[in-house]
Amino acid sequence: xLNIEIQKTLQGSIGTMELDVKLSIQEHDFVAISGASGSGxxxxxxxxxxxxxxxxxxxxxxxxxxxxxxxxxPQKRGLGFVFQDYALFANMSVEENLLFAAKxxxxxxxxxxxxxxxxLAHRLPNTLSGGQKQRVSLCRAFMRRPKVLLMDExxxxxDPLMRTKLQHxxxxxxxxxxxxxxxxxxxxxxIYRLANRVIELHQxxxxxxxxxxxxxxxxxxxxxxxLTGELLEILKTDVIYxxxxxxxxxxxxxxxxxxxxxxxxxxERVQVSTKAFSPSLSKI
Amino acid sequence: MNEILAKVTAxxxxxxxxxxxxxxxGHNMRLMALGLNFPLKVGSEVLLGVKSSNISLATxxxxxxxxxxxxxxxxESLEMGALLCxxxxxxxxxxxxxVITKASALSMQLxxxxxxIALIKASDLSIIKIIDETKR
Numbered sequence: 001x002l003n004i005e006i007q008k009t010l011q012g013s014i015g016t017m018e019l020d021v022k023l024s025i026q027e028h029d030f031v032a033i034s035g036a037s038g039s040g041x042x043x044x045x046x047x048x049x050x051x052x053x054x055x056x057x058x059x060x061x062x063x064x065x066x067x068x069x070x071x072x073x074p075q076k077r078g079l080g081f082v083f084q085d086y087a088l089f090a091n092m093s094v095e096e097n098l099l100f101a102a103k104x105x106x107x108x109x110x111x112x113x114x115x116x117x118x119x120l121a122h123r124l125p126n127t128l129s130g131g132q133k134q135r136v137s138l139c140r141a142f143m144r145r146p147k148v149l150l151m152d153e154x155x156x157x158x159d160p161l162m163r164t165k166l167q168h169x170x171x172x173x174x175x176x177x178x179x180x181x182x183x184x185x186x187x188x189x190x191i192y193r194l195a196n197r198v199i200e201l202h203q204x205x206x207x208x209x210x211x212x213x214x215x216x217x218x219x220x221x222x223x224x225x226x227l228t229g230e231l232l233e234i235l236k237t238d239v240i241y242x243x244x245x246x247x248x249x250x251x252x253x254x255x256x257x258x259x260x261x262x263x264x265x266x267x268e269r270v271q272v273s274t275k276a277f278s279p280s281l282s283k284i
Numbered sequence: 285m286n287e288i289l290a291k292v293t294a295x296x297x298x299x300x301x302x303x304x305x306x307x308x309x310g311h312n313m314r315l316m317a318l319g320l321n322f323p324l325k326v327g328s329e330v331l332l333g334v335k336s337s338n339i340s341l342a343t344x345x346x347x348x349x350x351x352x353x354x355x356x357x358x359x360e361s362l363e364m365g366a367l368l369c370x371x372x373x374x375x376x377x378x379x380x381x382x383v384i385t386k387a388s389a390l391s392m393q394l395x396x397x398x399x400x401i402a403l404i405k406a407s408d409l410s411i412i413k414i415i416d417e418t419k420r
Contacts, residue, residue, distance in 0.1 A: 220412075221410055222411035224318050224319065238365035238367050239363050239364075239369065240365075240383055255383075258370075260285065275317070275318075275407060275408070277316065278408075
């Protein structure tokens with residue numbers, strides 16, 4: 001069990017902001033922390049890692065990491081940290097990077113096997129792809145068999161295919177090592193695949209704490225296929241009306257009734273919803 | 285979106301899937317939905333929604349058909365376009381709209397005040413909102 005109760009005043013882009021988080025996390029949980037940039041996600045992770053100071057208490061499995069009297073050094077916290085930018089030692093081979101964290105050749109071999117990196121053990125980081133580097137960084141984080149794994153947007157720099165591969169590796173290692181994992185992420189598919197709980201921060205406070213499906217699934221009544229967009233135009237065709245709506249980078253058309261035309265104004269934000277039974281999927 | 289006020293008379297669920305039995309204007313209705321994660325119970329009043337293009341029309345039904353919702357209506361008005369026909373239907377105290385092809389409207393010889401059966405599949409019917417008893 002992780003018990004976190006911390007406060008810290010941060011200098012944000014819109015003035016000062018109070019990071020004020022009270023949170024309990026069960027052992028072996030996989031928690032995603034989401035929220036807009038500047039909401040305090042990364043700072044929270046760095047405070048947990050001991051890389052930043054804060055007021056309050058952090059207790060992990062009966063061990064005090066932070067209190068009024070003590071602040072346990074980062075290397076004594078028994079945690080692993082995976083950064084967005086890999087943070088590997090450029091002058092050390094893949095294997096040496098792992099052994100630098102802990103001198104356990106058997107474990108290093110095992111981790112490289114799981115992540116299919118065995119053949120790259122003697123390569124230097126700058127000869128690897130982004131996905132390979134991040135897998136090395138993930139393996140290194142597990143070398144000390146961490147009780148707690150912290151990841152700060154670990155997959156945001158990778159292409160979709162490599163993300164899927166790494167999501168699989170992360171989940172395999174999380175389960176095998178029985179780690180409690182806390183990951184900062186913006187990506188809904190990543191959160192849905194990996195996490196069993198999502199904490200959403202807004203200006204330093206928790207505004208949502210629920211399962212990924214509860215947080216991510218936008219619904220409108222019983223309509224489970226719901227997207228937000230901007231109404232661009234309403235056209236009359238024959239006896240029907242067609243609303244043109246911009247959603248993300250795309251434009252969609254929705255047939256509406258005469259009565260509905262009067263209810264909407266071009267330029268306003270609208271929700272496009274239909275039942276989960278109606279849309280169909282096809283390969284691109 | 286057409287709106288129909290209805291009362292929930294039964295709820296059957298299997299995993300994430302639910303089928304609701306409803307009652308509206310003297311008609312039994314059925315609705316199919318995924319994950320009804322809002323507080324719905326037998327006796328709840330709900331506002332149902334259905335798109336005009338999802339309402340089919342029949343002058344009479346001889347055979348057994350799988351469409352769960354068969355509502356007796358009468359034609360209030362007809363608007364004939366170049367290709368499509370928009371039919372205003374009276375269903376008890378509510379007006380519904382069905383958009384069908386002009387060819388269908390012509391072959392059915394639809395006229396104002398004709399009695400008709402409006403057909404809606406259970407999966408095309410959605411819940412717009414639950415009418416909160418305390419706010420009525």
